Amino acid sequence: MNSETEMLREYAERDYQFGFVTDVETDAVPAGLSEDVIRFISKRKREPKWLTTWRLEAYRHWLTMEEPHWANIEYDPINYQDIVYYSAPKSSADGPKSLDDVDPELIATYEKLGIPLHEREKLAGVAVDAVFDSVSVATTFKDQLAAQGIIFCSFSEAVQEHPELVRKYLGSVVPRSDNFFAALNSAVFTDGSFAYIPKGVQCPLELSTYFRINAAKTGQFERTLLIADKDSCVSYLEGCTAPMRDENQLHAAVVELVALDDANIKYSTVQNWYPGNEDGVGGIFNFVTKRGACRGSNSKISWTQVETGSAITWKYPSCILQGDNSIGEFYSIALSAKRQQADTGTKMVHIGRNTRSTIISKGISAQRGQNSYRGQVKILKKAEGARNYSQCDSLLIGEQCGAHTFPCLDVQNSSAHVEHEASTSRIGEDQLFYCQQRGISLEDSINLIVNGFCKEVFRELPMEFAVEAQKLLEVSLEGSVG
Amino acid sequence: MLEIRNLKAGIDGKTILKGIDLTVNAGEVHAIMGPNGSGKSTLAQIIAGREQFEVSSGSVKYDEKDLLELAPEERACAGIFMAFQYPVEIPGVSNSYFLRSALNSQRRARGEQELDAFEFLTFIQERMALLNLHEELLNRPVNEGFSGGEKKRNEIFQMAVLEPQLAVLDETDSGLDIDALRVVASGINSLRREDNATIVVTHYQRLLNYVVPDFVHVLVNGRIVRSGDRQLALDLEEQGYDHVVAQAA
Numbered sequence: 001m002n003s004e005t006e007m008l009r010e011y012a013e014r015d016y017q018f019g020f021v022t023d024v025e026t027d028a029v030p031a032g033l034s035e036d037v038i039r040f041i042s043k044r045k046r047e048p049k050w051l052t053t054w055r056l057e058a059y060r061h062w063l064t065m066e067e068p069h070w071a072n073i074e075y076d077p078i079n080y081q082d083i084v085y086y087s088a089p090k091s092s093a094d095g096p097k098s099l100d101d102v103d104p105e106l107i108a109t110y111e112k113l114g115i116p117l118h119e120r121e122k123l124a125g126v127a128v129d130a131v132f133d134s135v136s137v138a139t140t141f142k143d144q145l146a147a148q149g150i151i152f153c154s155f156s157e158a159v160q161e162h163p164e165l166v167r168k169y170l171g172s173v174v175p176r177s178d179n180f181f182a183a184l185n186s187a188v189f190t191d192g193s194f195a196y197i198p199k200g201v202q203c204p205l206e207l208s209t210y211f212r213i214n215a216a217k218t219g220q221f222e223r224t225l226l227i228a229d230k231d232s233c234v235s236y237l238e239g240c241t242a243p244m245r246d247e248n249q250l251h252a253a254v255v256e257l258v259a260l261d262d263a264n265i266k267y268s269t270v271q272n273w274y275p276g277n278e279d280g281v282g283g284i285f286n287f288v289t290k291r292g293a294c295r296g297s298n299s300k301i302s303w304t305q306v307e308t309g310s311a312i313t314w315k316y317p318s319c320i321l322q323g324d325n326s327i328g329e330f331y332s333i334a335l336s337a338k339r340q341q342a343d344t345g346t347k348m349v350h351i352g353r354n355t356r357s358t359i360i361s362k363g364i365s366a367q368r369g370q371n372s373y374r375g376q377v378k379i380l381k382k383a384e385g386a387r388n389y390s391q392c393d394s395l396l397i398g399e400q401c402g403a404h405t406f407p408c409l410d411v412q413n414s415s416a417h418v419e420h421e422a423s424t425s426r427i428g429e430d431q432l433f434y435c436q437q438r439g440i441s442l443e444d445s446i447n448l449i450v451n452g453f454c455k456e457v458f459r460e461l462p463m464e465f466a467v468e469a470q471k472l473l474e475v476s477l478e479g480s481v482g
Numbered sequence: 483m484l485e486i487r488n489l490k491a492g493i494d495g496k497t498i499l500k501g502i503d504l505t506v507n508a509g510e511v512h513a514i515m516g517p518n519g520s521g522k523s524t525l526a527q528i529i530a531g532r533e534q535f536e537v538s539s540g541s542v543k544y545d546e547k548d549l550l551e552l553a554p555e556e557r558a559c560a561g562i563f564m565a566f567q568y569p570v571e572i573p574g575v576s577n578s579y580f581l582r583s584a585l586n587s588q589r590r591a592r593g594e595q596e597l598d599a600f601e602f603l604t605f606i607q608e609r610m611a612l613l614n615l616h617e618e619l620l621n622r623p624v625n626e627g628f629s630g631g632e633k634k635r636n637e638i639f640q641m642a643v644l645e646p647q648l649a650v651l652d653e654t655d656s657g658l659d660i661d662a663l664r665v666v667a668s669g670i671n672s673l674r675r676e677d678n679a680t681i682v683v684t685h686y687q688r689l690l691n692y693v694v695p696d697f698v699h700v701l702v703n704g705r706i707v708r709s710g711d712r713q714l715a716l717d718l719e720e721q722g723y724d725h726v727v728a729q730a731a
Contacts, residue, residue: 434569
């Protein structure tokens with residue numbers, strides 16, 4: 001028997017030894033996970049009984065599961081009893097008082113990214129004065145959306161204000177038993193984002209977690225649920241483009257998207273968690289489950305991701321194409337430098353007729369980074385006329401990095417049309433010399449070549465995001481050659 | 483402008499250049515001719531700063547600076563340009579973006595104001611006409627899908643935009659048909675000035691019918707065995723390298 005399973009079972013079966021008492025006055029629970037901890041989280045968040053039960057069932061199922069090890073990544077075992085699962089957001093009084101108290105390296109990175117001063121303060125968690133109060137910004141924004149019937153709030157708030165929507169859709173795309181990390185998230189998630197776009201509404205703004213600073217700090221088990229009702233349209237931006245240092249190592253989020261008839265969801269992510277240092281010390285383990293269901297006919301879900309951070313990335317934003325004529329897209333840039341390892345890709349499951357999917361994946365490996373593309377295209381029997389196009393390109397910078405591709409095609413309908421193209425190239429000495437001979441510095445030459453390589457994906461990002469993503473790649477690649 | 487003294491260099495422990503002496507002054511055009519494998523391209527690449535070649539002895543001075551101490555981009559910013567024998571493709575990067583990055587990089591290094599996209603476009607329009615290039619070529623990725631002739635014309639177009647002090651043209655005529663050769667040659671000629679110089683590296687003398695050199699040097703087996711004026715190139719064409727080499731021996 002696997003020793004981890006044994007360990008988990010042991011934990012599950014024995015009584016909680018630490019004399020844990022639910023104390024509503026404290027803002028954190030001791031490290032470790034148990035049914036009591038989950039009840040505590042649920043109670044602290046004043047959740048309805050059905051949700052508490054939902055969490056507990058997820059937890060019980062999680063105990064029977066094993067941590068997956070099929071991905072092309074290596075890391076020391078995670079001790080799930082060492083993690084603190086609930087810690088109320090620190091009040092601003094606990095944060096740094098000014099930018100002078102913040103890690104200078106972090107500030108230097110903000111400068112390179114060209115983030116305005118007051119935003120830097122917010123990102124670094126500095127107690128911001130009233131002028132830049134993020135709460136009021138968020139409120140103005142929310143009123144504007146509410147006028148159109150759009151709900152955009154934290155997940156906790158949605159549980160209180162819109163329980164019927166949450167109950168209807170939560171876990172309907174990523175079931176609690178889906179995988180080890182999704183089950184863990186379902187048991188312990190603390191907060192996240194919720195959005196609902198009503199019938200026929202085109203969301204006038206790009207929804208962004210940036211506008212809810214509090215949500216950006218809600219720890220490592222976020223839950224996002226986004227529903228686009230019939231004939232609606234929304235673009236959602238996730239993530240800060242600044243590196244956030246997190247004391248905790250494990251980040252296991254779940255994102256669920258639901259698109260009904262003729263609805264269109266565009267979900268863009270720029271992920272830049274702390275990647276660890278050159279020797280692979282520290283950094284975030286990012287085990288994220290993202291999935292969208294094109295439930296209605298003619299619906300469309302498009303994922304765009306730029307992954308530059310995290311020590312480990314394990315992430316496969318996927319589309320379940322149930323509705324006839326529905327469309328799934330996945331555009332990805334994943335960069336692994338230092339000792340980063342990324343195993344990322346997508347799953348496109350074609351169920352409805354004439355469903356179409358496009359996969360464009362760009363992997364960049366530098367220094368000792370390891371980058372794997374893992375993708376599955378599944379065309380079920382009834383998916384008459386389904387089409388898929390996949391393109392996976394890898395770019396290597398230097399001699400010590402690696403690129404790997406694991407595509408999987410499963411076609412059960414003979415009318416399907418599936419194309420897969422893959423390429424691996426190295427930034428050549430001749431390319432660099434050519435740029436340098438024209439007067440461009442080595443570093444700028446690398447950036448130029450990398451940006452060219454990523455162009456097809458940058459094109460999919462909202463304009464401002466694309467600019468920031470480019471800068472981020474540049475910062476992440478600094479010192480990767482020479 | 484350029485002074486090469488007793489330059490010995492090679493690659494992977496193999497000596498290619500066995501003692502080159504060459505002086506190039508402003509306003510001059512020098513042709514370096516020689517059979518395959520004589521070291522012509524090596525010499526061009528060492529001037530441009532390709533790092534894989536090892537210089538074992540000798541010196542290269544450029545405007546009183548020790549050229550061998552400078553990085554390739556520093557040489558470029560100091561006014562050295564090489565037209566590549568095999569221009570390199572850079573997928574996804576448009577020709578105009580690439581060239582603007584290069585130009586602005588050089589302008590920055592010289593303490594000049596950078597050009598914005600609009601100013602740049604105005605600036606390059608006349609240069610494009612010089613090389614008979616279509617505007618759509620600006621938006622295509624650098625050298626990707628270019629024909630052999632387009633690549634070579636693109637090299638000279640870049641030269642026209644960057645306005646180097648010393649241009650080294652490495653086998654720019656190879657792979658060009660006669661019409662393209664004329665266009666490229668007239669491009670090169672129109673860039674000739676009193677204050678710049680050109681080194682034309684070539685196997686055949688046909689380019690020299692259009693770009694008339696002041697000096698011709700014959701490079702054989704890593705050494706310049708003969709130098710002369712334009713007539714030398716014509717003799718070579720008529721009599722072949724073997725004959726000229728035998729005479730020199």
